[in-house]
Amino acid sequence: MTVLKERARAKVNLTLHVLGRRGDGYHDLESLVAFADCADALTFSEGESFSLAVTGPRAADCGDLTDNLVAKAERLLAERVPKLKSGAFVLDKHLPAAAGIGGGSADAAATLRLLAGANDIARDDVRVIAAAQAAGADVPVCLLSSACMMRGAGERVTPLPLPRLPCVLVNPGVPVPTKDVFAAIGLKAGETFTPPSGATADIAWPTASSPPTAWLAAIKSGRNDLEPVAVKIQPVIAEVLALLGSAKGCTLSRMSGSGATCFGLFDTDASAATAAASLKSAHPTWWVEASGLS
Structure with a gap:
């Protein structure tokens, strides 16, 4: 019996620039994304049919498992791959849900990586990519699970x-x-976003040979355009x-x-x-983790 394991790493948007809103209603974004430890x-575990069990300290946050992104990802790939080998999934849940770090999207992406391995399919197979895109905007970047530039509505991913x-x-x-955050920005379809005074989305990103200080300077020159809006919604x-x-x-x-x-770097x-x-x-009810991004 095939037993495989994957880690679903937390996604962190080091920068997140809103460029505008497309004609299809999706917001056009550009974001430097890294993943935490x-x-x-x-x-x-390979089996006759799909099943999902959830354990871990945040299992209760998952709610109805029929709506879980693990189940959705499996279903979407099965629609694209005839006779897909599936089986039993056990999700050990540690990341907070709906928290801006792609916890559910990372779980969906890990599901696709596991199924690709069990079915001898490359992770960059067009069917796997299509299932990731259909599963959610953050799933394609989580499929890679390493530092990259994410553009569009999440469908264009370039490793960095x-x-x-x-x-x-x-x-x-x-x-x-x-x-609610995107609604508060107030862009209509076809409109471009006006960044804060003096801000730009045109950042010269360092190369592989650049020191960490160069990357930090480039990240500092960016911003998260959703942050001011989110602060108004939740001042904490x-x-x-x-x-x-x-x-x-x-x-x-x-x-x-x-x-x-x-996050703090x-x-x-x-x-x-x-x-x-x-x-x-000082804040025992908060979720706090020391980690590393890469």
């Missing part, structure tokens, strides 16, 4: 040689519906950003995705661990 875990960056991830446990996000930014060794604090998870893993421990102590 913290992750959900997914185990697959980002060095490992120590970080702390913090989610204060408040909901920030993605649809501003508190999280301030606490991260004031921590010793923090070089940048910013929100990921549409929130409410925020740190000069060393040790300073990130110290900051995470302090935040956990």
Whole structure:
């Protein structure tokens, strides 16, 4: 019996620029995306039919499993691959849901990677890519699960040689519906987004031989266009950003995705661990993780 395992790493939008809104209603984005060491875990055992069980500290957050993105991803790939070998999935859930770090999308992408392996299909097979795109906007980038530039509505993904960056991830446990954030931006179909005064989306990204300081400078020159809107919806996000930014060794604090998870980049893993421990102590109900991005 085939038993395979995959990690579904948390997605972090180091930058997220809104370029406009397309005629099909989707927002046109450009985002530098990296992935954290913290992750959900997914185990697959080949069997006669699909099944899904959820364990872990955040299993209760998954709700109705028939609507889970693991089930959706399996169904979408089965529609594209005749006689797809499927089986039993066990999701060990650690990442917070609806938090701006693509937890469900990462689970869906891990599902597609597992099924591709079990069926001797390349991960970049057009059918796998099509299933990822159909599963959700963040699933194609999570399918790669390594640093890249994401463009369009998530369908265009280009790998980038980002060095490992120590970080702390913090989610204060408040909901920030993605649809509400984009609605608050107020773009109509066909309209372009006007960035803050002096801001630009035209960033010269470093190369593989560039030092981490060059990458940090480039990331700092970007922004998350959803952050100001999300802060208005949930003001506690501003508190999280301030606490991260004031921590010793923090070089940048910013929100990921549409929130409410925020990240701080740190000069060393040790300073990130110290900051995470302090935040956990002061805010025991928050989700806080020291990690690395790559």
